[in-house]
Every structure is written in C-alpha cells, then in structure tokens.
Amino acid sequence: MKGKTPKPTKVRGRKKLSNGRNTLQLHFSKFSLNQYKPLPTTACPSNTFSRLRSMIEAEANDSPVICVRDTDEAAETDSRDCILSQDLFCSPDYLTPENQQIFNCLAFNKDNSPCPRSPEKLTTARNKRCRLDDVYGKSLSPTIFNDHQQDVELDKDSAAEEVSLADEVSLDKLIVAGKPNPQNYVSQSAAALRCRAMPPPCYRNPYLKDVSQKETDPFANQRSKCAGFFPKFTANEGLSRYHTDFEELEQIGRGNFSCVFKVLKRIDGCLYAVKRSTRQLHLETERKKALMEVQALAALGSHENIVGYYSSWLESEQLYIQMEICDHSLSKFKGSELLSEGQLLEVLYQVANALRFIHEKGIVHLDVKPDNIYVKNGVYKLGDFGCATLIDNSLPIEEGDARYMPQEILNEKYDHLDKVDIFSLGASIYELVRKSPLPESRCHFSNLKEGKLSLLPSNTMQFQNLLKAMIDRDPVKRPSARELVENPIFDRVLRTVKN
Numbered sequence: 001m002k003g004k005t006p007k008p009t010k011v012r013g014r015k016k017l018s019n020g021r022n023t024l025q026l027h028f029s030k031f032s033l034n035q036y037k038p039l040p041t042t043a044c045p046s047n048t049f050s051r052l053r054s055m056i057e058a059e060a061n062d063s064p065v066i067c068v069r070d071t072d073e074a075a076e077t078d079s080r081d082c083i084l085s086q087d088l089f090c091s092p093d094y095l096t097p098e099n100q101q102i103f104n105c106l107a108f109n110k111d112n113s114p115c116p117r118s119p120e121k122l123t124t125a126r127n128k129r130c131r132l133d134d135v136y137g138k139s140l141s142p143t144i145f146n147d148h149q150q151d152v153e154l155d156k157d158s159a160a161e162e163v164s165l166a167d168e169v170s171l172d173k174l175i176v177a178g179k180p181n182p183q184n185y186v187s188q189s190a191a192a193l194r195c196r197a198m199p200p201p202c203y204r205n206p207y208l209k210d211v212s213q214k215e216t217d218p219f220a221n222q223r224s225k226c227a228g229f230f231p232k233f234t235a236n237e238g239l240s241r242y243h244t245d246f247e248e249l250e251q252i253g254r255g256n257f258s259c260v261f262k263v264l265k266r267i268d269g270c271l272y273a274v275k276r277s278t279r280q281l282h283l284e285t286e287r288k289k290a291l292m293e294v295q296a297l298a299a300l301g302s303h304e305n306i307v308g309y310y311s312s313w314l315e316s317e318q319l320y321i322q323m324e325i326c327d328h329s330l331s332k333f334k335g336s337e338l339l340s341e342g343q344l345l346e347v348l349y350q351v352a353n354a355l356r357f358i359h360e361k362g363i364v365h366l367d368v369k370p371d372n373i374y375v376k377n378g379v380y381k382l383g384d385f386g387c388a389t390l391i392d393n394s395l396p397i398e399e400g401d402a403r404y405m406p407q408e409i410l411n412e413k414y415d416h417l418d419k420v421d422i423f424s425l426g427a428s429i430y431e432l433v434r435k436s437p438l439p440e441s442r443c444h445f446s447n448l449k450e451g452k453l454s455l456l457p458s459n460t461m462q463f464q465n466l467l468k469a470m471i472d473r474d475p476v477k478r479p480s481a482r483e484l485v486e487n488p489i490f491d492r493v494l495r496t497v498k499n
C-alpha cells in the first residue's frame with residue numbers, strides 16, 4: 001500500500017525492510033565488533049550516514065529504490081532484499097562496544113525518527129536455528145564473553161532440534177561439562193542471559209479469590225534449573241529500578257522490618273514514600289510472605305483512610321513498596337502533644353472507616369497502632385499491612401505488636417479476627433489520651449487486656465464508654481467497625497467536618 005511503512009521481519013539475525021516495490025539495502029555484514037574501532041567524531045563518515053539517513057527517509061516516503069553496498073558481500077545479495085545488520089541495531093547491551101559512537105553519526109533523534117524496533121518474535125525454523133546458534137556461542141565472538149568463565153556443555157543431540165521459544169530458555173539441555181567442546185558450548189554469561197530472559201513468576205493474590213486462582217509460571221520448570229543465574233539487580237550494575245526511577249531524598253521512618261524513604265519520582269516529579277525491607281528475602285517462602293503486604297494493599301484498592309499504594313517490586317532480594325507519602329505517623333503524639341477529644345474522635349472515626357472498608361473485603365489488619373496510622377493534610381490513614389490476613393482464618397496469622405493485641409489472639413483464638421482490630425484501635429486511642437506509651441511488659445498491660453481502663457477525667461463518659469466497649473475482653477461484645485462508625489458520638493465529628 002502506498003506510503004505504508006513496511007513491517008520489519010527478522011531473518012537470520014538481520015532486520016529485513018521491504019515493501020516489495022521500493023527497496024533499501026544497508027549492509028554491515030562484515031562489520032565485526034572485534035574489528036570495530038570507534039571513529040573520532042571529526043572522522044565520522046558523515047556522507048555515508050547522511051546517505052543512510054536519506055535512504056531511510058526515502059523508504060518511508062515511498063521514494064524510488066536506492067541501494068548502497070558497503071561490502072563485497074552486499075553485491076551478491078538479492079537487490080530486493082533489504083537488510084539492516086542485527087548486530088548493529090539489535091545487539092544486547094553487553095555486546096555493544098562501550099564507546100560506540102555510530103548513532104551519534106546517524107543523529108536519528110534530531111528529527112524524531114523512530115528508533116529501530118526490536119525484532120519480532122518469529123516461529124520459523126530458520127529463526128529458531130539462528131537463536132540456537134546463539135546459545136551455542138557460534139554466532140557470538142568468543143572474545144566478547146570472558147574466556148576464563150566456566151563453560152557449560154550442551155547435549156549434542158539438541159543441536160539439531162528445532163526448539164520452541166520456551167526451549168530456548170530451558171537449561172534442560174545444559175550439562176556441566178566434563179570435557180568442553182569448543183563448538184558446542186555456552187558460557188555462563190550466555191546461560192545467565194537466558195535466565196534473565198525469563199519473566200518473573202506471577203504470584204497468586206490470596207486476597208482476591210475470584211481473580212487469581214493460581215500462580216502462573218510457565219517457566220517454572222526452567223526456572224528451577226536457573227538457580228544461581230538470577231540477576232541481583234543492584235545500583236552498582238546500573239540496573240536498580242529504585243535508583244533509576246527515584247531520587248532518594250531522606251529516610252522518614254524505620255520499623256522492625258523496613259526503612260521508609262521520601263523519594264522524588266524522576267518521571268512525574270512527584271513525592272512518594274518507598275518502603276524497603278531491611279532483610280534480604282533469599283527464600284521463596286520469605287518473598288511470598290513479604291508480598292502479602294502489597295497483595296493486600298493491591299486487593300483493597302484505594303480508600304481515603306488507607307495509605308495509597310502505587311507499585312512494588314523485588315530488587316536485590318528486597319521488597320520495595322511505592323506508596324503515597326504522608327506527613328508523619330500518630331506516634332508523634334505519644335507522650336508529647338495533647339490531642340483534644342474532638343481530634344481523637346476524628347482519628348477514631350477515620351480509622352474505623354478504614355477498618356469497615358477492609359473488613360467488608362474480608363481482610364483484617366492485625367497491627368493497628370499509632371505507628372501505623374499516618375496523617376496527611378489532616379486526614380488519617382491506616383498503613384503497614386505487613387500483618388494483614390484474611391478474616392476467615394484461611395491464611396497464616398502473624399499478629400502485630402503484642403501491646404495492642406487482645407488476650408484471645410495471644411491465646412491463639414482466631415474466631416473473631418475483625419474484633420482484634422477493634423481492640424487495637426481502642427488501645428491506640430487510649431494510649432494517645434493518656435500520653436504515655438502502653439507498657440511493654442505483659443503484667444503491666446494485663447489490666448487493659450482484661451478490658452479495664454483507668455479513669456480519664458478530662459474525657460466525656462460517652463467517649464470513655466466507647467473505648468471500654470472497644471477493648472472488651474469478649475470479642476463478641478466489641479462493636480464491629482460498621483457499628484463503630486454509626487455510633488452517634490461521631491455526629492459531633494461529622495458536624496464539624498460539614499461546617
């Protein structure tokens with residue numbers, strides 16, 4: 001079709017551009033990386049490259065055929081073919097000479113010409129063979145890989161096989177060599193590259209029963225054979241997503257398991273909080289456990305009184321969670337500033353609202369405490385879902401800070417998990433009223449766990465009775481989150497908000 005840009009097709013590691021009528025040929029087939037010496041900018045053959053550029057433009061404009069033959073081999077090739085060297089345009093980064101300046105000469109970006117596209121995935125036998133060659137290290141100069149690296153030999157029979165794409169990344173056929181065959185080998189770097197090509201597994205979100213029934217990992221078999229090859233992305237390798245995407249400004253918090261940083265996201269210029277696990281999660285079981293926090297946040301979706309969740313990823317075996325940034329947590333008020341009853345009712349109402357939302361979704365928090373309630377522009381938000389679990393007791397339970405836990409959970413009775421959150425919220429408010437931290441030792445806080453509150457002379461009886469109900473020894477007698485937000489005591493709060 002006139003003016004239609006031809007679709008690139010990958011042939012034997014080269015890019016073919018042809019619309020059948022107008023043809024453009026570019027040959028660099030003898031352009032070996034070993035031979036390549038970067039040209040000084042002044043010595044750049046600008047004529048050749050400007051011709052190259054005008055040919056590409058002519059091709060896009062459906063102009064007449066122009067052929068440039070830079071090599072002898074090019075002359076032998078069918079003039080209807082149009083080949084751009086795969087080595088030139090589609091090499092993995094580690095093959096590219098460090099100081100390569102060829103694109104400077106092409107200056108493609110100046111006129112916003114599109115970047116060369118990655119080759120499309122083909123299923124032809126020729127293509128697969130070509131890729132197999134790569135695995136065997138034939139098509140890559142051995143000098144590019146480190147010769148001193150340990151070689152891994154491939155099963156010879158597999159050389160003739162047509163492999164599927166999944167097979168390409170399979171190391172089923174790799175056997176640690178007794179005697180390396182120089183023809184049939186793949187260096188560890190190449191094997192590692194194959195492993196890198198595997199997408200990470202899809203974890204099942206246990207909080208979304210209907211959506212993700214099972215984990216999907218089509219590469220599970222191959223993955224197990226790649227142990228030791230998985231990349232450990234670090235800042236040193238320049239592959240850190242954290243450092244690529246964010247500018248770290250300052251540390252704003254630290255918990256038992258993580259550090260939280262105030263960061264600037266480079267691409268959108270906005271501030272976020274990024275929480276990074278302090279421990280490295282070496283085992284899959286550890287990773288899955290840590291992931292439950294983000295899975296809970298993701299399953300919940302957004303709510304004004306829950307800290308906003310944006311994204312998460314694993315890097316250097318640590319979990320990173322990108323969240324909405326808040327001003328500070330309520331622990332700031334412990335023992336120092338006095339919060340009025342009106343302010344405390346505000347906290348109570350908003351956090352109860354968050355609890356109502358999460359309980360209705362079948363999730364419980366299990367670590368409600370002032371440290372995990374954040375404030376942003378006067379709005380209170382529940383954060384740190386590291387202990388979140390399902391209300392129906394179908395997931396493992398790891399209770400949070402023992403100071404805020406009711407007796408039944410310490411006795412491992414998990415029948416009313418939603419009421420555990422109610423108790424913890426009551427205990428948190430009680431702590432803020434008293435301005436002194438709840439005692440660490442068990443005997444000292446046994447009164448609270450018995451449902452006993454000391455008198456709070458500066459607070460109304462209505463307020464004290466509500467707190468007392470929230471920390472009742474019997475979980476059944478505690479109000480639910482819904483009953484809590486519907487309590488007439490909050491009419492005051494709502495009236496103030498409306499005004």
Ligand SMILES: Nc1ncnc2c1ncn2[C@@H]1O[C@H](COP(=O)(O)OP(=O)(O)OP(=O)(O)O)[C@@H](O)[C@H]1O
Pocket residue numbers: 252253254255256257258259260273275307323324325326327328329371372374383384386
């Ligand atoms: N989104 C946020 N905005 C502002 N500060 C935050 C945010 N998230 C966490 N923080 C701060 O970082 C501290 C630690 O965060 P968090 O409680 O999530 O870590 P943790 O290791 O899971 O803690 P814990 O010891 O309670 O299990 C919080 O108490 C709070 O002060």
Ligand SMILES: [Mg+2]
Pocket residue numbers: 255371372384
């Ligand atoms: Mg915390």
